[in-house]
Amino acid sequence: MKRSILIFLAFMLIAFTTACGKSSETSGKKDGKSYTLKIHMVVNEQDPVYLGYSEFKKAVEKRTNGKVKVELYPNGVLGNDEDLLQQAMLGGNIAINSDAGRLGVWVPEIGILLAPYLTDSVDEMQKLVKSDLVKGWLDKLSKEKGLTVLSFNYYTGSRNFVTKKGISSPEDLKGLKIRTPGSPVWQETIKALGASPVSLPWTETYPALEQGVIDGAEAQDSATDGAKLYEVSKYISKTEHIQLWNCLVVGTKWFETLPQEYQQILIEESTKAGDFTTNEVLTGQKELEDKMTREGAVIREVDIAPFKEKTKVVYDKLGYQDLLQEVDKVLAE
Structure with a gap:
């Protein structure tokens, strides 16, 4: 009897050990799966946006124990934005x-976030891009177009005109060819x-200005x-006609291959990186302007009131009037 019991216990121990081994092996394979995310941007390595994504890279790789590797590709080396969004x-x-x-090409409502003089401050815009209103538009983008926005809070500055002659009023822009996104x-x-x-692609702007193909461009100071x-x-004329907020966008198909824990890490760290970028832009604004002035730029303050008045028509042309009322409600809360 004792011998039978010992044999039975030995058998059970072997079976338990084997089962644990298989479970451990399966778990190891699951835990061992790794992912790589390549981040494309047209800015260079000194830009606050690049610095923000560097923070994102460090945090994501640390929190996932290297299971999610992040690669940064500045200067537009991967190609143009539209092709990469399709990929x-x-x-x-x-x-x-x-x-x-x-x-906004895919979800028109999103386009209003770049409408001229939409908000009066960075704080107002932060409130808007993190609101349920905007989240609803981004959910639509994910479900209908397969693009997931991790966060929309990368403030890169206000857009100003960079021209070969100084701009003091909208009349000074009449007839000028100005580079802008499409x-x-x-x-x-x-x-x-x-x-x-x-x-024009951003990377072609400098030679186009140099060769006289265009008369100017509009851009945030860090990009300029x-x-x-x-x-x-x-000449850099501070019209500040558009507040530029960037977002980090991934394909929904790829994003959903990640474990939910990793998905949440990407969202959290993108938001933190966006706040980091915003702070870098705001705290470094004066120093950046001083630097460009020393290197030959002529930075001009302008009365933005006539520019605001002229651009009101944009809301009518793009059918944004109802959306503007919804935005105003969010800002009033």
Whole structure:
């Protein structure tokens, strides 16, 4: 009897050990799966946006124990934004530093986030981009178009005109060819101010200015400095006609292959990186302007009231009047 009991116990021990081994092996394979996310951006390594994504990379890799590897690709080396957004939709492991203008092509409501003089301060815009109203638009983007926005809180500065002659009023822009992205909200804003919008990749802006193909561009200061546009177009007129907020966008197909824990980590760390970027831009604004001035830029303050008045027509042309009322309700809460 004792021998039978001992044999039975031995058998059970072997069976238990084998089962544990298989369970451990299966668990190890699951835990051992790794992922790579490639982040595309057109800015250079000194830009606050790049610095923010560097923080994102460090935090994500630390929190996932290296199971999610993040690779940063500045200077537009992966290609143009539109092509990469399409790749992300199809399931590519690509993230794009994007904006409301490009995403507004698929979900028109999002485009209003780039409408001229939408809010009066950074704090107001932060409240808006983190609101349930905007989250609803982003959910629509994910469900209908296959693009997931991790966070929309990367403030990169206000857009100013960078031109070969100084701009004091909208009349000074009449007839000028101004480089701007191709999305409707940008195009209509430039038209409303009397200039002719020219859609060019950002990386082609400097040579286009140098060769006289265009008369100017509009950009936030960090991008202007990174591209050294003031070397070929020295006047920076502070119209601040658009507040530029970037977002980190991934393909929904790829995102849903991640364990939920990793999905949450990406969202949390993107939000933190966005706040980091915003702080870098705000605290470094004066120093950046001083630097560009020392290097030859002529930075001009302007009365923005006539620019505001001229761009009101953009809301009518793009059908944003009802959306504007919804935005105003959010800001009033």
